[in-house]
Amino acid sequence: MPLPVFETFLKSLKSYSLLNATIVKDQYIPINLSLHNSELKAINVSNSDDLEHFIWNYMKTHNAKVAYGGYLEQRGIYQRSAYFNETNSETERNIHLGIDLWIAAETPIYAPLAGSIHSFKNNINHGDYGPTIILKHHIYSFEFYTLYGHLSMASIENLKVGVEVKQGDQIATLGTAEVNGDYPPHLHFQVIKDIEDYKGDYPGVSNRLDLEFYKKNCPNPNLLLHLV
Template sequence: MTSLETLFLDLKNIKVIDSTIPYSQYFSLDLSDSNTELKQLNQSNAIEFEAYIEFYLKKNKATVAYGGYNENRSLYKRSTFFNDLNSDERNIHIGIDLWIKAETPVLAALDGKVHSFQDNNNLGDYGPTIILEHQLENHTFYTLYGHLTRESISSLKVGDFFAKGQQLASLGDASVNGDYAPHLHFQIIKNIEDNLGDYPGVCSKNKLAYYLDNCPDPNLLLKITK
């Protein structure tokens, strides 16, 4: 059977935020521990971090900052949600982030139905989140959209159908999105197990091999870079 990753290679024209923004206006953003600029920034302050994102976009004449797959970040140290004393530290990001202003339209990557949704309102969590279920040849898989507005899930129902490119939601601000600068966390999930409205978007080093296999690089689908 053809792998899901191989099937992604043939898919075209997929956007998950405002389709009027061309990829030429996207610019890669490094939020890893190796970025020395971040050491001068209070990453736990959403307002300060949003100002940094806006400055970064302006400096690079871009509209969207993107990146973060398989990226080791110190951003999560502020929250016990990621750093329970009884478990391994979760600090490796396994989705892609698209940083842009709040209220930006969020689009369904492909035809799919609502698998589940939830307001994950812990500090540093996703906030309002939607998971879509998709079928591609013999594969069932899922896409997760995190950091949305509460209005995005207020009238949603499990089983609702969304066509590829249809507006699914809008991006939330720091007051609802887990206390982050506005952005979309987009993630592909092969086996969602019994998770509903939530799925880990950050993992520990010990579990990285599993999550990289179960959550392929979203750029295989989006093709922001080729």
């Protein structure tokens, strides 16, 4: 079945690496943080230190510099936070809508495409993004957005809406668990077709009821990143 038009367009783009371009594809390793990974049953995923230890050991075992994945992954980590958790399994938000890149705090983040600063915000709910930047892109006839979550506080200081960003510009650094929503350091990267009325924020986790909408509005970021 052919990809929809927007997804085909994303796949056709030549993007700059989100991380340092000297990290080659062979140094990226996919990681499964879903409810269905039996290895996580022995880990307290609610504790950022325990989860970090698991992820960092996983990367070391596979001789990798970056662990990545998570698009449409159903996760148990969100159960620790009232911001996501509900008693109704249909409305509980636990299906991840972006790709996570797990790597050390203070790692520089680069713009994969040219664009402009749409908005930024420190999302301070427990388990939320922490400091977040959203870029707006207009390429050919397509207008869309990319979201960068779990950044450092320094990343959103002195920013101005509307400022142009060139492809490959450094736009941020990653934050620590103290500021990034209480997670091991990582980047949440998400593609968004229609930002609606959101500024500096957009749902990065869906429930089952809304999943079909978000799958269309937030296609797989790997179409753009070409990690596999």
